[in-house]
Amino acid sequence: MHADDVAAVAKARDGDQDAFRGLVERHSRSIYRLAYRMTGRPEDAEDVVQDTFVRAYRQLGRFEARSNFATWLYRIGFNCAIDYMRARPKRESAETHDTLDQMTREHVNPSMDDLVYAGEIGERVQTALGGLSAQERAAFLMRHYHGCSIEEICQSLGLKTNAAKHSIFRAVKKMRVALKPLMGDKACT
Amino acid sequence: MHVSEDDLILHFYGEAPADEQRIDEHLRSCPACQTAWMELTDTLKLVDAATPPEPGPGFERVMWARVQRELPSAPARQWSFRAMAPMTALAASLVAAVALGYAWIAHSQVAPAVVAPLHDAPTAIRTASTSVNPSKARERVLLTALGDHFAQTEVLLVELMNAPESGAGAEFEFERASADDLVASGRLYRETARQSGDLQLAQMLDDLESVLVEVARSPNKMTRKDFNSLRTRIDSNGLLFKVRAVTNQIHDRQQDLMTVSEGPL
Numbered sequence: 001m002h003a004d005d006v007a008a009v010a011k012a013r014d015g016d017q018d019a020f021r022g023l024v025e026r027h028s029r030s031i032y033r034l035a036y037r038m039t040g041r042p043e044d045a046e047d048v049v050q051d052t053f054v055r056a057y058r059q060l061g062r063f064e065a066r067s068n069f070a071t072w073l074y075r076i077g078f079n080c081a082i083d084y085m086r087a088r089p090k091r092e093s094a095e096t097h098d099t100l101d102q103m104t105r106e107h108v109n110p111s112m113d114d115l116v117y118a119g120e121i122g123e124r125v126q127t128a129l130g131g132l133s134a135q136e137r138a139a140f141l142m143r144h145y146h147g148c149s150i151e152e153i154c155q156s157l158g159l160k161t162n163a164a165k166h167s168i169f170r171a172v173k174k175m176r177v178a179l180k181p182l183m184g185d186k187a188c189t
Numbered sequence: 190m191h192v193s194e195d196d197l198i199l200h201f202y203g204e205a206p207a208d209e210q211r212i213d214e215h216l217r218s219c220p221a222c223q224t225a226w227m228e229l230t231d232t233l234k235l236v237d238a239a240t241p242p243e244p245g246p247g248f249e250r251v252m253w254a255r256v257q258r259e260l261p262s263a264p265a266r267q268w269s270f271r272a273m274a275p276m277t278a279l280a281a282s283l284v285a286a287v288a289l290g291y292a293w294i295a296h297s298q299v300a301p302a303v304v305a306p307l308h309d310a311p312t313a314i315r316t317a318s319t320s321v322n323p324s325k326a327r328e329r330v331l332l333t334a335l336g337d338h339f340a341q342t343e344v345l346l347v348e349l350m351n352a353p354e355s356g357a358g359a360e361f362e363f364e365r366a367s368a369d370d371l372v373a374s375g376r377l378y379r380e381t382a383r384q385s386g387d388l389q390l391a392q393m394l395d396d397l398e399s400v401l402v403e404v405a406r407s408p409n410k411m412t413r414k415d416f417n418s419l420r421t422r423i424d425s426n427g428l429l430f431k432v433r434a435v436t437n438q439i440h441d442r443q444q445d446l447m448t449v450s451e452g453p454l
Contacts, residue, residue, distance in 0.1 A: 017257065028248065033241045046244070054256055121235060124239075125236055126239065165195075165204075168202075169195050172232075179235055
């Protein structure tokens with residue numbers, strides 16, 4: 001755990017908001033990235049970052065000093081994002097699915113270089129992520145981007161081992177289908 | 190025999206150490222599985238290539254300003270239902286006592302204007318500033334107790350909403366007991382809210398009660414259908430959102446009340 005985090009958490013627990021400010025400033029960008037991948041929209045990601053830190057502050061008493069603050073914060077961030085997405089109107093999810101279906105149907109196949117430089121891969125991956133359920137997305141992102149073990153995912157999301165594994169399996173399979181148009185000649189069969 | 194796609198995914202993430210050698214050997218000798226493996230790794234590499242956009246400069250400062258507005262004066266001592274189960278009955282009794290005292294104050298109209306609807310907080314606070322200090326002190330106590338009630342309700346709802354679908358069939362003994370306690374204290378608050386004319390709060394407590402009763406009276410092992418039905422009710426009524434909104438309002442009132450009491454009298 002970051003030495004500054006240890007001291008800041010101890011002070012923040014006693015109500016020192018300046019200490020908590022240090023934690024917000026140190027970790028808000030990484031939580032934003034997580035939140036953006038979960039929600040797919042900058043304004044939603046900002047709301048999730050805010051929710052995450054407010055919830056973290058309220059739960060500081062539950063934080064165990066031997067744990068890593070960033071990891072603990074990630075867990076809260078994922079759960080805030082899940083709550084946020086569940087509260088989001090269902091029509092938006094439907095729109096996301098429509099877009100994903102449309103994207104998968106279109107067999108646009110520009111060169112990889114073009115895609116990378118245009119940032120299209122990022123957009124397409126983000127759209128593909130939008131086609132996953134909140135639970136699948138959280139489990140996949142925790143495993144893929146944050147290197148969390150299945151056990152850690154179970155603890156964070158309150159899942160049993162098989163449920164966590166199947167969330168990842170479904171997520172990867174959906175990602176393969178959604179990104180198939182980008183795979184060119186290597187498209188899976 | 191080919192390696193399944195699920196096993197390949199576990200292999201990619203290093204989650205199948207016992208089978209690692211077997212899978213590696215198979216991949217070297219099986220072109221079909223090798224192709225499937227390449228497709229999987231190519232897809233996941235593509236995912237790696239995607240980086241989310243960075244927020245603009247000054248993001249940290251803006252975010253702190255947003256967060257700070259929502260912070261309580263001090264972080265709450267956190268608990269979980271499982272850890273706090275033995276304390277629940279005592280807490281419920283204290284909450285009930287405070288609520289009854291509050292109801293008595295409101296009913297006897299010693300300081301009627303102090304008890305104002307949450308949505309009319311500024312009026313309540315303006316009036317509170319002209320009230321006698323004991324009434325303000327009672328209101329602070331009530332707000333603290335009410336805040337705890339909603340905080341406990343929020344944790345319970347979050348636990349239910351975040352429980353896996355496979356959680357159906359799991360035991361909910363602690364959640365049931367906690368819901369039972371929250372029903373008891375919630376009824377007192379609802380009655381108090383009605384007597385003091387805060388019909389919005391009363392209605393919300395009523396909505397919450399129907400869900401809490403359902404949890405409290407559920408069998409120790411819920412069926413998947415019942416479990417999903419419960420979550421749908423929580424979700425479709427926006428209960429979690431409402432609970433959080435009221436918690437924020439309570440916090441704001443506490444802050445405002447503190448400001449009033451610290452200001453010139």
